[in-house]
Amino acid sequence: xxxxxxxxxxxxxxxxxxxxxxxxxxxxxxxxxxxxxxxxxxxxxxxxxxxxxxxxxxxxxxxxxxxxxxxxxxxxxxxxxxxxxxxxxxxxxxxxxxxxxxxxxxxxxxxxxxxxxxxxxxxxxxxxxxxxxxxxxxxxxxxxxxxxxxxxxxxxxxxxxxxxxxxxxxxxxxxxxxxxxxxxxxxxxxx
Numbered sequence: 001x002x003x004x005x006x007x008x009x010x011x012x013x014x015x016x017x018x019x020x021x022x023x024x025x026x027x028x029x030x031x032x033x034x035x036x037x038x039x040x041x042x043x044x045x046x047x048x049x050x051x052x053x054x055x056x057x058x059x060x061x062x063x064x065x066x067x068x069x070x071x072x073x074x075x076x077x078x079x080x081x082x083x084x085x086x087x088x089x090x091x092x093x094x095x096x097x098x099x100x101x102x103x104x105x106x107x108x109x110x111x112x113x114x115x116x117x118x119x120x121x122x123x124x125x126x127x128x129x130x131x132x133x134x135x136x137x138x139x140x141x142x143x144x145x146x147x148x149x150x151x152x153x154x155x156x157x158x159x160x161x162x163x164x165x166x167x168x169x170x171x172x173x174x175x176x177x178x179x180x181x182x183x184x185x186x187x188x189x190x191x
Contacts, residue, residue, distance in 0.1 A: 032106040033092075040103075050075070086153055088126050089180065122159055122185040124178045128152030133174055135185075139167045147185055150178070165189040 033040045043054040050062040063075040070084040083096035094101040132149040135141060145161045168186040172178055 034104040034106060035101060088153070122147065122162070122183070122187055124150060124180055124182045124184055125157065126152045126180050128157070128178060130172050130174055130176045130178060131156065133170060135167050137167055137169055141165060141167065159184060161187065163189040
């Protein structure tokens with residue numbers, strides 16, 4: 001609702017402010033992130049221009065936060081932390097000098113309307129452009145063999161064979177823009 005109010009430009013809408021104000025108590029947002037096998041629970045409370053973040057290991061204060069495009073800078077207690085943050089659906093890619101973290105945000109209210117791929121189907125993990133197809137129909141491939149390359153967010157993503165098998169059909173072409181969840185290759189796994 002807040003996004004709709006902000007887009008409408010109505011300066012008198014009660015939803016236009018995004019400052020976390022609550023009538024009777026602190027506004028708390030709970031986030032659950034998955035990073036590999038680790039799950040992180042974070043409680044976030046608005047504190048002036050920043051936030052108080054509560055983790056299992058303790059609390060940290062974010063005194064200020066600024067974002068321009070993908071570049072983000074925050075004042076975390078007495079340290080300035082800078083990097084890039086790319087949101088891809090529920091996945092968050094965080095890039096800092098010498099470090100890269102991939103987080104999956106769990107939202108219990110989110111309902112994924114893209115059906116789960118069935119065995120033998122290879123789908124686009126995100127919207128992008130097909131820049132190379134490395135196999136042809138009828139080709140036999142080994143597990144993890146590169147099949148095609150998808151360009152998204154100025155990065156190349158290689159779609160690999162999930163198992164040893166045969167390419168039944170190629171369902172896309174080089175130069176084609178594809179949406180997230182679009183089937184790219186029909187694949188027949190072999191024992």
